[in-house]
Amino acid sequence: MPDLATLAIAAPAALWAGISKGGFGSGAAFASALILALVFDPATALGIMLPVLMLIDVVTVRGFWNRWHVPSSWALILGGIPGVLLGVALFAVADDDVIRLLIASVALGFVAWQVAGQAGLIRLPLVPFRWRNGLIAGVVGGFTSYISHAGGPPVAVFLLSQGLGKTAFQATTVLAFWIINIFKAVPYGIMGFFTLETLEIGLWMAPFAVAGALIGIRAHHLVPERLFFGITYVLLTATGLKLVWDALT
Template identity: 50%
Template sequence: MLEGWVIVLAAAGALLAGISKGGFGGSLGFASSAILAVVVEPGVALALMLPVLMAIDLAAVRAYWGRWHAPGARAILTGAVPGLAIGAALFFVVSSDVIRVLIGLIAVAFPLFRLAMARGLIANRPKVFDRRKGWLAGMGVGFASFVAHAGGPPFAVFMLGQEGVDKTRYHATSVMVFWVVNALKAVIYAVIGLFTWQTLGWSLALIPFALVGTYVGVWAHKIIPERLFFAVTYTALALTGLKLLHDGLL
């Protein structure tokens, strides 16, 4: 049975995921899982938030249907399958503390990655499409998505360098790729026993918070400076990652 304050924290995480998706690009959807992993088993945190993230993306898939970069999406999804398999295998051979460390590393690295992109340290100059690089990026997407719902960085590194990918095509590709990846994850989570009737019930209860967050995000986008939102959220995420590293290593 989950403690009441854990559910409150999960509701806040779902709200944050919705706000991020509704007004700030959706890149922080995984933060809720990282925060929850501080207070519950990582597998429980991941299982709680996956249906919530899937619900947030469901409407976006329909809105952006057919507008994605097909070669890039195929390459990433091809690589994502073995990446998901590697992530699933970890749950059978490592402890919860190792998963906490992995989530913590991603939580700390993510703000650094976004800062490097903002400062131009990670180049996104258009390149000739390379399917093999897409496969490698896809493996990173699958693995990071499985262990932390955080496949965004390897996706961004690959897709931002593709010719002819404007903002709409980039977002459409992201929505479609992670819709498929999350559906595959849901099957694997069910097979390896991460889902329980209790977690699924709580996930359904959290979905309204995510949907409210989406509307709040649309509103907040108009009045809250993007830099302020990300500065506060990335700071909190980095601190969460450090806490997970502390708990996992000590």
Template identity: 55%
Template sequence: MELFSWQVFCVAAPAVIFAGVSKAGFGSGAAFASATILLLVIEPGQALGVMLPLLMLVDTSSLPAYWRKWSWPDAALLLAGAVPGTLLGALFYARSDPDMIRLLIGVISVGFVAWQGWQTYGRRGRAVRRFGVVAGWVSGGVLGFTSFVSHAGGPAAAIFLLGRGLDKTRYQATTVLVFWAVNIIKAAFYAAMGIFTVESLLFDIALAPFALLGTWLGIRAHGIVPERVFFGLTYVLLVVTGGKLIWDGLS
């Protein structure tokens, strides 16, 4: 189906708003679903190429709201793993079936929520174990790889950062910083591999106002929603996105 059609635009506009809200306010946990929604009406390569510039616009426009509120040590751990993970994603993009990766990350995401609930409520008040350096590198590698092949790096980032015990603003600011950097790296590879086209970039211009609207809504929602509710919503997003990844991997 052609990008510039009412059918595609009516699907893409709300999907982009959803991505902006998720990335700017709720840690990117479900932003990847926008690309999945686009797959209903356009080809996978087109969906990836359309979404990346819009995700970068959301990153850039939301970064000032969280400037220097991030946890740099945690961001550095994720980025240290994300760089080689992105390189692997680029190497295997053309020849690898991403369904097994989606299935694996989906199982890990849903399993993490169950594990975190057991740690919090099933151990009679004992402190929740915090993830360490190795977990950060591994999560970053998975983040980079899955982000490249399907824009699905949010769950990997959430698993690590939720396991580090950050408050909601430091958590959100760290995800914004990490994905801002990772998406810049991805864009260079996407351009070299011909994933971007003139048509997709023109379509991005038409969708840019919806990305900015979603960003504004996400930032406002982040400031209004209490911390307990925020993390509860993040766990819900992890289950939803993990479940969607499992469904995509199996189907």
């Protein structure tokens, strides 16, 4: 059994990931991986979270079955595969501190982009679906998903620019990352991200992840997105800055 300090961090991380993926498009789920990266090396943190995220995918995909935008889903999945392979190549040559800086940069960049958008400094023009845009978003999403489970932000930019409704956006995100996460599991296993320790911690996190996913599906229709993401931005900023400090010191 993991020690109580580990569980005190892992359980809320799993609950938050479930709520995010279950109801708010996965954009905030990677906060959970960042939290774990504060106490584990990046590879261990990612290895703990992937099975948990895959479990959440199984729960949430049923709640949004067949409500996704099919062309966008295909474009993101097909682009995501080479994006994952780029992440594999990076992990093969980069040390832990470089990965920490990249994870932190994704987190802080996501917060900056969201704040700028809400302040009216950035406006996404509405454009019809284009395969090229979807494939590019898939590559970037697959890469950031592999190195930090943070594929949500680039995918969100692509989907929101099409003006998709809230449920179609959520369903498309769920489907795309369900497939991408399955694909990620292969190189994670080959590169040694999964160990008895990561799997044991993941098992203890599983009930919290499922509960979070069920809460998220319900909250999708009840909780204002502004409130949920406001809390997320604070979490991401704090953990991102802490990771930068850890990497540089």
